[in-house]
Amino acid sequence: xxxxxxxxxxxxxxxxxxxxxxxxxxxxxxxxxxxxxxxxxxxxxxxxxxxxxxxxxxxxxxxxxxxxxxxxxxxxxxxxxxxxxxxxxxxxxxxxxxxxxxxxxxxxxxxxxxxxxxxxxxxxxxxxxxxxxxxxxxxxxxxxxxxxxxxxxxxxxxxxxxxxxxxxxxxxxxxxxxxxxxxxxxxxxxxxxxxxxxxxxxxxxxxxxxxxxxxxxxxxxxxxxxxxxxxxxxxxxxxxxxxx
Ligand SMILES: Nc1ncnc2c1ncn2[C@@H]1O[C@H](COP(=O)(O)OP(=O)(O)O)[C@@H](O)[C@H]1O
Ligand SMILES: [Mg+2]
Numbered sequence: 001x002x003x004x005x006x007x008x009x010x011x012x013x014x015x016x017x018x019x020x021x022x023x024x025x026x027x028x029x030x031x032x033x034x035x036x037x038x039x040x041x042x043x044x045x046x047x048x049x050x051x052x053x054x055x056x057x058x059x060x061x062x063x064x065x066x067x068x069x070x071x072x073x074x075x076x077x078x079x080x081x082x083x084x085x086x087x088x089x090x091x092x093x094x095x096x097x098x099x100x101x102x103x104x105x106x107x108x109x110x111x112x113x114x115x116x117x118x119x120x121x122x123x124x125x126x127x128x129x130x131x132x133x134x135x136x137x138x139x140x141x142x143x144x145x146x147x148x149x150x151x152x153x154x155x156x157x158x159x160x161x162x163x164x165x166x167x168x169x170x171x172x173x174x175x176x177x178x179x180x181x182x183x184x185x186x187x188x189x190x191x192x193x194x195x196x197x198x199x200x201x202x203x204x205x206x207x208x209x210x211x212x213x214x215x216x217x218x219x220x221x222x223x224x225x226x227x228x229x230x231x232x233x234x235x236x237x238x239x240x241x242x243x244x
Pocket of ligand 2: 045046047088
């Protein structure tokens with residue numbers, strides 16, 4: 001018997017006017033895995049995250065979380081159920097301190113201020129931001145801001161974490177630290193879906209990859225197989241990759 005997937009998308013479609021950003025997407029996220037969501041800019045990756053997290057509604061289709069259709073639930077309810085996400089462009093509250101930013105996430109589970117603060121400090125320690133806890137969020141470096149995004153998401157104690165390009169723009173050593181953090185998160189039992197462009201990062205980290213192209217699923221499978229797929233090379237990776 002195979003375990004029930006944590007997420008099942010069935011014919012998920014999202015239109016923006018005449019543009020079909022997600023076009024009948026069918027995919028499953030397996031419990032406990034790290035799934036890589038890859039594909040060229042404009043493929044619909046962030047849109048799919050927005051649909052799963054509830055930032056805006058699907059045009060049609062079903063999204064099941066642990067077997068329950070969540071497609072019409074508000075974002076806050078999905079967060080309570082255990083879906084957390086980061087934004088491709090970090091969205092910290094710059095007038096607030098780092099720990100206050102994380103407390104906003106912690107309130108989802110801990111309505112009492114002191115409990116939420118304790119949770120926030122615990123998560124800051126976990127992601128390695130304790131030294132900046134009292135700093136203004138505006139003072140953080142770009143990689144620290146991405147860590148703050150992850151911390152705020154983790155403070156909601158998610159079962160599913162959607163990471164939208166959290167490793168983008170980092171130096172190689174920062175990216176390595178980010179990879180270690182993602183592995184550590186998965187080891188605690190949280191399922192991770194991550195959008196990432198650098199294949200050297202994706203390949204060793206993810207258990208499976210799904211490739212989106214023009215809003216549709218172009219390929220899915222083990223990362224080593226996906227990067228050898230002719231359609232994926234043509235649409236996304238490019239001919240130089242074929243030679244390699
Ligand atoms: N809120 C929106 N309003 C209008 N068009 C959007 C919106 N969000 C995304 N799109 C369009 O949907 C397509 C997919 O975008 P996106 O999901 O951001 O792609 P990716 O994350 O793969 O780069 C793009 O053509 C983008 O311009
Ligand atoms: Mg995107």
